[in-house]
Amino acid sequence: MKKPFLLLFFSLFMRQAFCQVQFPLGVANRDGTAVIEVIGRQATYPTYNDKVFYADPNGNANSYLFPDFGQASTSIGGCTFGSKYMYWVVEYKVDNLNNVRTLTINPSPGDYTKTVVVVAHNVRRTQCVGGGENNSFINVKSFTIKVETPEWQDLEDLKNVCNNVDNEYNLVDHFSVKEGTNFYLDNIGSTPITKLNPKDLSPGYHRLIAQKRYDNGTPDPQFGSKPGIVTTVFEFNVLEGVPITLTPYPSILCNNGTPITIVATPTGGAWEGRGIDGAGNITPSSASIGRNIFTYKFTNTNSCLSTKSIEIYVNSAPTIDVEDLEVCRTGEPFNLLVALPVGGNYVGRGVVNNIFYPSQALVGSNSIRYFYTDPNTGCSATGDFSIEVKDADNFRVGDDWLTCSLSAEIDLNNRSGVSPNDGTILWSGPGVINNKYFDPKVSGVGLHTITGTLYYPETGCTFQKTVVVKVSVGPTVEAGEAMAVCNNASSFLIPGGSPTGGTWTGSYISSNIFTPTATLPGDYIASYTYDNGECVLTAKKIISVKPAPVVSVGPALSICRNAGLQPLPAAVPTGGRWAADGDYLDA
Known part of the structure; x- marks a missing residue:
C-alpha cells in the first residue's frame, strides 16, 4: 500500500525537478528586468515601466498582452522520504478583479488611468514523510496604464478659413493630448510647429498632423501591439481673402x-x-x-x-475755469491770472503777452479768450470771459435844467440823459435828499451845482460829474375848491384851475373834461398842471361822484282839459318840483 504512494511522490518530485525553468527575462516589457529578493534566495522577476496606450474616438485600438510567465521551481534539499522545493509564479491584478496569469488590455476611448498590480508568489513547500510545510510569500509591484484618445478640438472655424484672417492658433490648446505630441503642417518630415496662423498660409487644402509614441502604437503578432507612432490628422481649406x-x-x-x-x-x-x-x-x-x-x-x-x-x-480735453473782471481805465497794466489751469495764453483787446492794458481796451465790456494745452495729453481747450473797463465816458449826469421853488422833488436818477440810471450814482449838493432826490423847496431860489459820484467797489474806480439847476420863483398854481357831482350828470369842463392855460389830468379826464357817467360813486383826484417854460407846477383837488336819487311819481293819470286845477299825486322822495312837458290831448 505504501509503494504506490512512494512512487507517486517520487514521480511528482522528479516532475518538479525536471520542470525547473528560468523566468524569461524581459519578455513582456522588453525593457529590462529587476531582481527581487526572495527569502533565502534571489529570483529574477519581470518588471514593467508605466505604460501609455491610445484609443481612437471610435474605439479602434491595438490590444496589449501581458503574458503568462509560467512557473519556475528549484529543489532546496531532500528528506528520507519526500522532497523540499521552492517555486515561483507571476500573476496580475487590475480593477480589484481576480488575479490572472495572463492580462490583455483593450483600450477604450477616453482619458483615464488604471493601476496594474504584479503579484509575485514565492512558495516554499516541504513534502516529507511524517509532516510538511507550505509557506507562501507574496511580493507585490505595481505600475500604471494611462489611456489617451488623441484628437483635434475646437477647430471648426479653421475648417474653411480665409488667408487674411490674422489669428494665431496655439496647437496644444486644440489637441486633447497635451504632453509628448509633435505637430507638423502638411508633411511629417517638415519642421515641427507649435502655432499656426492662417495669414501665413497659401490658398488650398492643408493638413495638421499630430504624432505621439504609444506603447500600443504598432501591431505585434505575439503581444497584440508594441510601441509605435500614432498619427492624428486634421484637414482644412484656406480660401483666398482680401487684404485691407x-x-x-x-x-x-x-x-x-x-x-x-x-x-x-x-x-x-x-x-x-x-x-x-x-x-x-x-x-x-x-x-x-x-x-x-x-x-x-x-x-x-x-x-x-x-x-x-x-x-x-x-x-479728455482740459476743463477751463474763468471769471469776469472789472477794472478802471486809469488803472495800471496787470498780469492776467484769472483762468485755471495755469500755463495758457490770453488773447483779446488790450492783452499783450498775457498782460492787460486798461488804457488800450474798450470802455465797457471786452471779450477775452484763454487758450490752454494739457502737456500730458496734448489736448487743448478755451475759456471765454469779459473784462469790464470802467470810465467816465459812460457816466452821464444829464443837462442843466430849470425848476421852480414850489415844484415837487425830483428823482435825479430818472432824469433824461442820466447814465447809469440804476441807482449806482450818488448825488450831493444843495437840496439833495438821501443822495437821490432834489427838492427845490429845500435848496431855495438860485443856481445850484449838483454833483453825481459813480463808485465801483469791485475796482475802487471813482468818477464825478456836475450839473447845474436853476430854481426860480414860480406862480401859485391852484386847482380850486373840491366839488361833488352826480354820476348821471353830463360831462363838463373842470373849473377852478389857476392861472389859466394849464392841463387837467386824472381818471375819466380827457381834454380837461370829466365824464361822471363813466365812473362809479366815489372820490377822484383831478390834477392841474401849469408849465410856464421854467416851472412845472401841479395842484390837485377832489371830485366826489354821488349816486343819483331814484324818483317815483306813481302811476300815470288822465284829466279833462276843462277840469280845472287838479292836485298832482305825491312823489318820492319829497321836496321835488313838478313840471309839464309833452302834448296836451282833448278828451
Whole structure:
C-alpha cells in the first residue's frame, strides 16, 4: 500500500525537478528586468515601466498582452522520504478583479488611468514523510496604464478659413493630448510647429498632423501591439481673402476735437465701434475716454470676411475755469491770472503777452479768450470771459435844467440823459435828499451845482460829474375848491384851475373834461398842471361822484282839459318840483 504512494511522490518530485525553468527575462516589457529578493534566495522577476496606450474616438485600438510567465521551481534539499522545493509564479491584478496569469488590455476611448498590480508568489513547500510545510510569500509591484484618445478640438472655424484672417492658433490648446505630441503642417518630415496662423498660409487644402509614441502604437503578432507612432490628422481649406489697407490716422484724439475720417480699401465694407459710423467717420466726443477699438469688415466673393482693427486713444480735453473782471481805465497794466489751469495764453483787446492794458481796451465790456494745452495729453481747450473797463465816458449826469421853488422833488436818477440810471450814482449838493432826490423847496431860489459820484467797489474806480439847476420863483398854481357831482350828470369842463392855460389830468379826464357817467360813486383826484417854460407846477383837488336819487311819481293819470286845477299825486322822495312837458290831448 505504501509503494504506490512512494512512487507517486517520487514521480511528482522528479516532475518538479525536471520542470525547473528560468523566468524569461524581459519578455513582456522588453525593457529590462529587476531582481527581487526572495527569502533565502534571489529570483529574477519581470518588471514593467508605466505604460501609455491610445484609443481612437471610435474605439479602434491595438490590444496589449501581458503574458503568462509560467512557473519556475528549484529543489532546496531532500528528506528520507519526500522532497523540499521552492517555486515561483507571476500573476496580475487590475480593477480589484481576480488575479490572472495572463492580462490583455483593450483600450477604450477616453482619458483615464488604471493601476496594474504584479503579484509575485514565492512558495516554499516541504513534502516529507511524517509532516510538511507550505509557506507562501507574496511580493507585490505595481505600475500604471494611462489611456489617451488623441484628437483635434475646437477647430471648426479653421475648417474653411480665409488667408487674411490674422489669428494665431496655439496647437496644444486644440489637441486633447497635451504632453509628448509633435505637430507638423502638411508633411511629417517638415519642421515641427507649435502655432499656426492662417495669414501665413497659401490658398488650398492643408493638413495638421499630430504624432505621439504609444506603447500600443504598432501591431505585434505575439503581444497584440508594441510601441509605435500614432498619427492624428486634421484637414482644412484656406480660401483666398482680401487684404485691407487704411489711410493714415492719428493714434490719439481729444474728445473735443473735430471729427476725422478713416478710408479703408477695398470700399464697400463697414466700420464698427463706439463713436464711428459705417463710413469711417469718427466723432471724438461720442467715443469712449481711453482705449477705443475700431474694426473694418469686408466680405469678398469667396465669402471671406476680412477684418482690420485699429486702436485709438481718446483723451479728455482740459476743463477751463474763468471769471469776469472789472477794472478802471486809469488803472495800471496787470498780469492776467484769472483762468485755471495755469500755463495758457490770453488773447483779446488790450492783452499783450498775457498782460492787460486798461488804457488800450474798450470802455465797457471786452471779450477775452484763454487758450490752454494739457502737456500730458496734448489736448487743448478755451475759456471765454469779459473784462469790464470802467470810465467816465459812460457816466452821464444829464443837462442843466430849470425848476421852480414850489415844484415837487425830483428823482435825479430818472432824469433824461442820466447814465447809469440804476441807482449806482450818488448825488450831493444843495437840496439833495438821501443822495437821490432834489427838492427845490429845500435848496431855495438860485443856481445850484449838483454833483453825481459813480463808485465801483469791485475796482475802487471813482468818477464825478456836475450839473447845474436853476430854481426860480414860480406862480401859485391852484386847482380850486373840491366839488361833488352826480354820476348821471353830463360831462363838463373842470373849473377852478389857476392861472389859466394849464392841463387837467386824472381818471375819466380827457381834454380837461370829466365824464361822471363813466365812473362809479366815489372820490377822484383831478390834477392841474401849469408849465410856464421854467416851472412845472401841479395842484390837485377832489371830485366826489354821488349816486343819483331814484324818483317815483306813481302811476300815470288822465284829466279833462276843462277840469280845472287838479292836485298832482305825491312823489318820492319829497321836496321835488313838478313840471309839464309833452302834448296836451282833448278828451
